[in-house]
Amino acid sequence: MRTWNNTNVPSFILMGLTDSREIQLALSVLFLLIYLITVLGNLGMIMLICLDHQLHTPMYFFLTHLSFIDLSYSSVITPKTLASLLTSTKNISFTGCFTQLYFFILFGGAECFLLSAMAYDRYVAICNPLQYPVIMSSRLCCVLVAGTYMIGFVECSFTVLSIARLPFCSSNVIHHFFCDIFPILALSCHDTYATDIVVYLCGSFTLFVSFIIMSWSYMSIFSTILKIKSTSGKQKAFSTCASHLLGVTIFYGTTVFTYLKPKTSYSLGKDQVASVFYTIVIPMLNPLIYSLRNKEVKNAFIRVVQKRGGSKQFR
Template sequence: MQMAVENDSSVTEFVFRGLTDQPEFQLPLFFVFLLNYTATVMGNLSLMFLIGLNSHLHTPMYFFLFNLSLVDFCYSFVCTPKMLMGFVSEKSIISYTGCMTQLFFFCFFVNSECYVLTAMAYDRYVAICKPLIYAILMSPRMCSLLMIGSYLMGFASAMAHTGCMIRLSFCDSNIINHYMCEIFPLLQLSCSSTYANELVSSLIACIVVIVSGLVILTSYVSILLNIVHMSSATGWSKAMGTCGSHIITVSIFYGSGLLTYVKPASADSVGQGKFFSVFYTLMVPMLNPLIYSLRNKDVKLAVKRTMRRITM
């Protein structure tokens, strides 16, 4: 099937235009994003390591955080290494098969992250609004089902996007106005009808917004109403403390995503979109471990215990 697809398309490789074509910016950007990549890998690995080693972090909240770090860790391998190579080489080239593979994993991880964040919002809602039955509602079995569902939804979205992209023909230009194989920059290069692709993209976006967005919004509206009725200042502070990190992550992730895809049709908007996409493809995976660690007493305690074990 793969050979048949490649035979239908005269384009066998693509060239990334990257973030900028200004030579004087290439090396500085290489070091900036190399630092970003290193921090992303080390930060997420460290957080997963801490959660795995410390039994007091074996709770639903940290189970979801472990999965968020796992997605971000894998996510960082999808586009960053190729992007870094583009800064130090004359041309950043990717094969047709490599491009479709990158597109699949990009769609898989970005959609999975949406649903992992949704599960985390639901977990916070149950913890604050239904504390007496929290252990029942967020049992190990339920947590596992939520994560399996998140990955299955991400996989289904990736299969739909990639399957629709493979059926297209690419005849003339092979220069992608991006630093990775993204949906809309690729659609601009196709010489066949992209109606089905646009329809599928709109449908998947609607599902993500309705399922993920509605659950997150409903959860935090319920949490806010619950906090308003709290008489204890300590309870209010604790509730905000457990939700604050997640709200920051959701705001950055969904905010940059909306700015990227709000006007996907024109060449100008696609060009602007690649700069906004830096936030959710490169910045969010790096910031998540910091956001969830700096103000988190449990993680700080885990760091102290782990350091004590290593030094003993």
């Protein structure tokens, strides 16, 4: 551990997940495999939706941006984590660290509100099916997506600027595998009370507002589904939102566990496991959840393959 006598820390040291070389190699293979699946899965989902005109609907418009955010979200964390596991270089510059933190918060906040927009889309589709094409117009979909990125931008700007202004003079060792909020705050030699308030307000606003929108949407959805008399009708209605509900549960479960709790209850081991899950694993799971449980995506994949195969045969 290196101690600094001034506030100008040129770089940080990421301690990573473990000191064991054998475990590091095993994790590097596992994370590389997960990252490759994440890249292929999300890029494949984006390309499939773009190529198949039958998927040009509001639901898949949002899903395209979810795949983009998941791919970006994972790419902010995983490559640097792999480099740290495979080499002895654990240094990250001050600018690099806060750039990673910036985009981590940006895409994380954007995903929260994008999931809310997707929940609202399912609410309109199930509760107001006749007005769905009118309500979920192209203009509204673009506004909702633009709003998710804008809110993420504002949130991460306030959070990162408030943290970056702190003096770091006690140590430059981050006890984590990436530049996360609480491990960085722990290095400051200044009172972080005001910064803690900013962090909790921004985080609480994002999680609670998006959670309220989703809760209201799904309570309305479940209320409508219960009024459907036929069993097959109930199953069909529920299947349209089951994948999204599963993705929301996994994402919010780990995120709330990590961030919406007192800083004094921060546990390095438990929080690192949760961080691995929502930064590396969940971006891989989302395209699998939305493709394997979705007949429309499977049929679209078959159509695209047959179309491409037919065009090559024609040539």
